[in-house]
Amino acid sequence: MVNIAILGFGTVGSGVAEVIEENRERIAGSAGEEICVKYIVDIRDMPDSPFASRLIRDFSVVESDPEVSVVVETIGGTRAALEFTRRALSAGKSVVTSNKELVAAHGLELLAIAKEKNVNYLFEASVGGGIPIISPITQCLTANEIDEVYGILNGTTNYILTRMIAEGCPFDEVLREAQRLGYAEADPTADVEGYDAARKICILADLCFGKNVDPEAIRVEGISGISLTDVDCAGGLGYKIKLLGRAYRLPDGRVTAYVAPHLISDKYLISRVDGVMNGIVVHGNALGECLFYGAGAGKRPTASAVVADVIDAVKHRQRRRTIGWEPADGNALADARDMATFWYVRCAGSPDVRALNPRRTLERGGERVYLTGSLTARELDAALGPADVRAKFRIL
Amino acid sequence: MVNIAILGFGTVGSGVAEVIEENRERIAGSAGEEICVKYIVDIRDMPDSPFASRLIRDFSVVESDPEVSVVVETIGGTRAALEFTRRALSAGKSVVTSNKELVAAHGLELLAIAKEKNVNYLFEASVGGGIPIISPITQCLTANEIDEVYGILNGTTNYILTRMIAEGCPFDEVLREAQRLGYAEADPTADVEGYDAARKICILADLCFGKNVDPEAIRVEGISGISLTDVDCAGGLGYKIKLLGRAYRLPDGRVTAYVAPHLISDKYLISRVDGVMNGIVVHGNALGECLFYGAGAGKRPTASAVVADVIDAVKHRQRRRTIGWEPADGNALADARDMATFWYVRCAGSPDVRALNPRRTLERGGERVYLTGSLTARELDAALGPADVRAKFRIL
Numbered sequence: 001m002v003n004i005a006i007l008g009f010g011t012v013g014s015g016v017a018e019v020i021e022e023n024r025e026r027i028a029g030s031a032g033e034e035i036c037v038k039y040i041v042d043i044r045d046m047p048d049s050p051f052a053s054r055l056i057r058d059f060s061v062v063e064s065d066p067e068v069s070v071v072v073e074t075i076g077g078t079r080a081a082l083e084f085t086r087r088a089l090s091a092g093k094s095v096v097t098s099n100k101e102l103v104a105a106h107g108l109e110l111l112a113i114a115k116e117k118n119v120n121y122l123f124e125a126s127v128g129g130g131i132p133i134i135s136p137i138t139q140c141l142t143a144n145e146i147d148e149v150y151g152i153l154n155g156t157t158n159y160i161l162t163r164m165i166a167e168g169c170p171f172d173e174v175l176r177e178a179q180r181l182g183y184a185e186a187d188p189t190a191d192v193e194g195y196d197a198a199r200k201i202c203i204l205a206d207l208c209f210g211k212n213v214d215p216e217a218i219r220v221e222g223i224s225g226i227s228l229t230d231v232d233c234a235g236g237l238g239y240k241i242k243l244l245g246r247a248y249r250l251p252d253g254r255v256t257a258y259v260a261p262h263l264i265s266d267k268y269l270i271s272r273v274d275g276v277m278n279g280i281v282v283h284g285n286a287l288g289e290c291l292f293y294g295a296g297a298g299k300r301p302t303a304s305a306v307v308a309d310v311i312d313a314v315k316h317r318q319r320r321r322t323i324g325w326e327p328a329d330g331n332a333l334a335d336a337r338d339m340a341t342f343w344y345v346r347c348a349g350s351p352d353v354r355a356l357n358p359r360r361t362l363e364r365g366g367e368r369v370y371l372t373g374s375l376t377a378r379e380l381d382a383a384l385g386p387a388d389v390r391a392k393f394r395i396l
Numbered sequence: 397m398v399n400i401a402i403l404g405f406g407t408v409g410s411g412v413a414e415v416i417e418e419n420r421e422r423i424a425g426s427a428g429e430e431i432c433v434k435y436i437v438d439i440r441d442m443p444d445s446p447f448a449s450r451l452i453r454d455f456s457v458v459e460s461d462p463e464v465s466v467v468v469e470t471i472g473g474t475r476a477a478l479e480f481t482r483r484a485l486s487a488g489k490s491v492v493t494s495n496k497e498l499v500a501a502h503g504l505e506l507l508a509i510a511k512e513k514n515v516n517y518l519f520e521a522s523v524g525g526g527i528p529i530i531s532p533i534t535q536c537l538t539a540n541e542i543d544e545v546y547g548i549l550n551g552t553t554n555y556i557l558t559r560m561i562a563e564g565c566p567f568d569e570v571l572r573e574a575q576r577l578g579y580a581e582a583d584p585t586a587d588v589e590g591y592d593a594a595r596k597i598c599i600l601a602d603l604c605f606g607k608n609v610d611p612e613a614i615r616v617e618g619i620s621g622i623s624l625t626d627v628d629c630a631g632g633l634g635y636k637i638k639l640l641g642r643a644y645r646l647p648d649g650r651v652t653a654y655v656a657p658h659l660i661s662d663k664y665l666i667s668r669v670d671g672v673m674n675g676i677v678v679h680g681n682a683l684g685e686c687l688f689y690g691a692g693a694g695k696r697p698t699a700s701a702v703v704a705d706v707i708d709a710v711k712h713r714q715r716r717r718t719i720g721w722e723p724a725d726g727n728a729l730a731d732a733r734d735m736a737t738f739w740y741v742r743c744a745g746s747p748d749v750r751a752l753n754p755r756r757t758l759e760r761g762g763e764r765v766y767l768t769g770s771l772t773a774r775e776l777d778a779a780l781g782p783a784d785v786r787a788k789f790r791i792l
Contacts, residue, residue, distance in 0.1 A: 015682075019539055019682045020539075022681075022682075023539060023540065023541055023681070023682065026538075026539075026540070026541050027538070027539055030538035030539075031538075032718070124536065130682070130683040130684065130686065131686055132528070132532035132535075132536030132537070132686070135531065135532065135535055135536050136528035136531065136532060136536075139528075139531055139535075139704065139708065140520065140528030140531050140532075140701070140704050141528070141700070141704065142422075142423070142426035142427075142703075142704050142707045142708075143415055143416075143419060143422075143423055143426075143699070143700050143701075143702075143703030143704045143706075143707065144419065144422070144700055145419055145422050269665070269668050269669070269689060272665050272668050273665070284700060285418075285419070286411075286415045286418075286419065286526070286696045286697065286699055286700035286703070287526040287690065287691070287696070287697050287700040287701075288526065288690065288691050288694075288696070288697055289690060289691075290526065290527055290528070290688070290689065290690035290691075291687075291688075291689040291690065292686070292687075292688060292689075293665060293686065293687040293688075293689065294683065294684065294685060294686035294687065295683070295684050295685075295686075298684075300682045300683070300684070301682065301683050301684055303539070303682055304537070304539050304540055304680060304682035304683040305536070305539075305683075306539075307538075307539030307682070308535065308536050308537065308538050308539045310539075311538045311539065312535065312538075315718075319715065322428070322711075
């Protein structure tokens with residue numbers, strides 16, 4: 001029997017405890033021994049919880065108990081979560097987490113402690129919720145040079161965009177509805193402004209390209225500036241607007257990563273990833289393109305990924321899983337503004353049409369919509385010059 | 397450095413050699429040591445191949461060379477492939493394969509030999525080509541009770557159906573075109589009649605449900621009976637016709653598996669899996685639904701999966717990966733004919749409409765199309781009674 005502790009008994013933490021109870025037999029079969037939740041660490045009282053008897057407040061009990069070999073960190077954020085993860089790893093315990101903020105910001109340091117202590121730091125649930133994506137990248141695509149990874153990485157923004165597209169509801173109204181349904185938080189900034197997606201694309205870039213990509217250092221644009229006019233124009237041209245996190249390797253070995261709304265042709269499968277679902281595309285030089293689709297958040301899907309990592313940590317107690325990446329020097333990250341791409345532009349006035357090199361042009365009530373040739377953001381801005389720009393989005 | 401041997405230097409075998417050459421550095425990084433192709437066993441001469449110097453004809457050289465620790469079997473079929481796999485495993489070498497026919501028919505026996513010898517028998521490439529699916533099921537979904545797995549598992553039939561749907565070309569014509577383009581073999585029976593998909597759904601069922609499912613024992617229906625009339629009717633009702641392999645667990649613990657054309661609502665993502673691509677859906681009790689999409693065949697995608705398994709075998713030389721399943725007794729498999737489902741039926745004459753309990757009915761030039769209530773195949777046949785049945789397909 002293996003004893004574990006769960007730090008933070010919120011949505012994901014309680015889901016982990018429930019899934020371990022419910023699928024006890026299957027999990028014991030997979031892990032080779034029974035997995036038992038010995039402690040749940042939370043500062044709140046929960047007298048009505050079926051797990052109340054295991055609830056403690058003091059992490060140091062876990063830290064100093066040699067019986068606990070795996071710690072699940074579902075606290076979130078980078079304060080207590082960082083401290084407890086450092087201490088658990090240093091105490092020779094493997095740590096499993098769903099905390100993308102922590103992995104994106106401190107994964108490099110925490111993986112180094114794990115390596116030194118010969119334990120595991122695993123985070124399948126940090127990207128794509130229950131969708132297997134970290135393991136496939138680190139184990140199944142190992143024969144490939146991975147060129148590119150991108151995806152719909154945030155369910156809240158995808159839900160909002162899906163309803164804007166399907167029903168023609170404006171952003172503010174759908175956001176309020178999403179908050180009412182629990183799909184968006186009271187403070188929706190991290191989702192709506194793209195910061196959550198930024199953490200996830202950085203973790204994917206770290207793993208795919210082997211160099212640390214700092215979420216603070218990449219360009220991030222959210223969905224609050226998307227109007228129904230653009231949803232409508234895009235739809236008429238055969239595109240949907242989706243928020244993508246995207247990262248790729250340049251021929252010179254540098255990596256670029258960013259988050260931004262994109263127009264996606266409705267011929268691409270990923271344009272059909274709707275509602276709160278996530279979809280992630282990985283491109284390898286042998287494999288070609290592969291898409292992973294499923295619930296990117298939620299109590300039980302996320303718990304599914306966390307518990308799979310717990311099982312993996314139990315099976316690898318004598319052998320560390322070799323995942324990780326290197327620190328990046330100052331020149332490893334290329335600015336997304338310097339990367340050429342096709343653009344959708346809506347403007348009034350007179351841009352330099354020759355420089356825009358448009359493949360398509362639409363007139364629309366005094367405005368013009370251009371689908372441009374391949375331009376960097378700087379070239380685009382120069383070409384738009386004195387025009388009054390109402391919207392500009394990349395095209396996948 | 398690790399030495400491997402490749403048995404069978406056809407499309408996949410030569411792809412494996414190429415990918416190992418091309419991504420040498422990346423692969424060495426993943427495996428922790430360099431991987432070197434020491435022998436290629438084939439009965440043909442290939443003087444012009446860059447690998448000609450490693451070509452041998454006699455498998456026993458590989459078998460008796462203690463330097464070879466991993467053998468790649470890309471011979472195909474169940475004759476030489478079975479014999480050489482048995483002998484390689486018995487000689488204490490791990491075996492990696494893309495051979496679905498062999499895994500579906502003899503996986504149970506070969507995994508038992510691997511277990512006894514404490515080596516690995518790995519077959520990620522046997523289902524879904526380059527798409528990671530076996531590893532996600534056996535490693536990432538281990539916290540789930542898996543309820544159901546289904547998918548578009550054969551690229552040839554999906555290519556044919558996609559063109560029938562998109563262009564209104566009849567089956568025979570598209571098949572000839574597919575043969576000309578190399579998407580279908582000269583003898584297309586295994587693909588077109590569903591036998592290839594049957595092998596794959598049996599391997600998925602083996603892994604998801606833990607009991608051996610014999611491809612000879614399941615119901616298999618191919619696509620040669622699909623007419624443009626049905627493609628057209630289905631399209632008008634909001635469905636596409638796709639060939640699915642499908643397996644699920646019944647409440648009593650039995651498993652059912654089958655291959656048959658299905659009508660799929662165009663609201664489902666899998667209905668958009670077109671051309672030669674494959675898509676596989678797995679449903680777990682914690683995860684919910686997850687879809688894996690990519691190239692289900694082809695030289696490099698398949699080689700990508702084979703080489704990832706080689707790397708895995710190299711990393712696990714001291715430790716067997718615990719995948720496998722149990723023999724099934726006579727009652728473990730439930731007949732798909734006894735499972736209730738919704739049906740699309742096209743007929744002339746007078747069925748028992750009350751028993752069909754249709755949700756929709758269409759008149760069409762003297763024929764009627766029904767989308768029925770939930771019925772077993774036996775109930776459906778009874779309800780159709782004396783009517784002249786022109787087509788009947790399940791609805792997903």
